[in-house]
Amino acid sequence: MPPFDVPEGDPFGPHNLPYGVFSPSGSSERAVGVRLGDHVLDAGAAAHALGSPYASLLARPTLDPLLAAGRTAWSDVRRALTAWVTVPAHRETVEPLFHPLSEVTLHLPFEVADYVDFYASENHARNVGRIFRPDAADSLTPNWKHLPIGYHGRSGTVVVSGTDVVRPFGQRKAPDAAAPVFGPSVRLDIEAEVGFVVGVPSEPGRPVPLGGFRDHVFGLCLLNDWSARDVQAWEYVPLGPFLGKSFATSVSAWITPLDALEEARVAPPERTHELLPYLDDAAEEPGGYDLRITVTVNGHVVSEPPFSTMYWTAAQQLAHMTVNGACLRTGDLYGSGTVSGPAERERGSLLELTWNGRDALELPDGKRTFLEDGDVVTLSAWAPGPDGVRVGLGEVTGRVVPAV
Incomplete structure (x- = not known):
């Protein structure tokens, strides 16, 4: 089907x-590149052919210059791209600049500057607390409702979707x-998360307020x-995750701009503690996103975590x-932490789905508590879009490939 004729x-x-980036x-x-249906538009070539003032941002081998350009440029480029792929007058110029998605190679779309990962799902935090602290009066740690807990990860091992993950070594x-x-x-193990990509840097010593997010x-x-739970369990006291997390973090090859998710914005769950x-x-605009995630292992659905929780x-x-x-810094990436809903089939990690290995998952190719060599894990998701259309x-x- 021609790229302009998306169903x-x-x-x-x-x-x-x-x-x-492709x-x-x-x-x-x-x-x-910009994805339209099952094709990829060479955005730089289109910008050059149509005389866009943003051609220099798009005719690059990485998204970094566009990320750094700021919100006005992001909005202008998005409006221009929308016109290029919808206005019939542009079709003759733009259509030859599309490539079938099945024939291109996709790359990590930006240089990851810093990587931080959070722990923002109450359902996930409570499940972990019940697993590891079953006798505690409260499954949450005392600080959990007062601040978003996080840790600094390793940006050099963030890899693009499709990259094999080598089973890590470590002490256990x-x-x-x-x-x-x-x-x-x-x-x-896996952790189903959503990553947020920073474009515009900030000045040292100047905090970014809530209203500065967009x-x-x-x-x-x-x-x-990806998480090596046995390595993590032995090393994490008292400083937190290290080798159990730093060997690989996989991200999608496609970055969805926030402007595409306006209809998916929702209020977060009711807060139970007064916040600083x-x-x-x-008093801020709704800060949550209604993203419906699906987790499969070897093509079999094992969980459907809702990000709105x-x-x-x-x-x-x-x-x-x-x-x-x-x-x-431009290219900073921060993860939401494991997304888990209140139901058993909404848990975003095997740690929770199998209750730390106690309850094996029944898959068509055998039982699983944690991942075996050869297992393929895929996260997919959609969000509500305009006029009832989904945003993919x-x-x-x-x-997973064997340790070397």
Whole structure:
């Protein structure tokens, strides 16, 4: 089907237009692309052909210049792209600049500057508390309702969807063992998350307020924060995740601009504790997003976590991340933390789905507690769009390969 003739209701129609970076078939050259249906538009070539003032931002091998250009440029470029793929007068010029999605190679679309991961789902936090602290009076830690808990990750191991994930090595210690052992993780897990991509940097020493979220954050993508639970359990006291998390984080090849998700904005869950002023969003515009995520293992659906249940919003996470004066850089990526809903089939990690290995999942190819070599995990999602049309999010997939 010609690229202009996207079927009505296609989740990657002209109401969406996510950004990525691709190489055409038979070429190693990289270009900024915009997805329309099952095709990719060479955005730089289109901008040049149509005399766009933003051609210099789009004719690059990475999204970084566009990310840094700011909200006015983001909106202008999006309006122009929408016209280029919908106005019949542009068809003759633009149609030859499309490439079939099946014939291109997709790349990590931006250079990841810093990577931070949060812990923003109350359902997930309570499940983890019940698993590891079953006798505690409260399954949440005392600080959880007062601030978005997070940790600094490793930006150099953020990889694009489709990249194999090598089973990591590390120390692990069984509860009844006298000493730790070293070897490949035997409790490899996933975490279904949403990642937020920072475009405009901030000045050192100047916190970004809640209202500055949309001036700094360009868009979002699906994210899988792979986790070696046995390594994590032995190392995380007292400083938190390290080698159990730093070996791989997979992100989608497509970044959905926030402007494509206006109809998906929702209020977060009711807050049960009074928030400090820099986190108090009662007077702010709705900060949650209604994203419907699906998790599959080897093509079999194991969970459908709803992002609308997340207690802490992306705007609050950004405000907290910078409140001490830490500055943002173009390409900063921060993850929401595992997305889990209240129902058993809405849990975003195998840790929760199997209750730390107690209750194996029944898959067509056998039982699973944690991931086996050869397993392929895919996250996909959609959000409500204009006039009832869905906005598709680019999927993120990864295959577990044996430790080396």
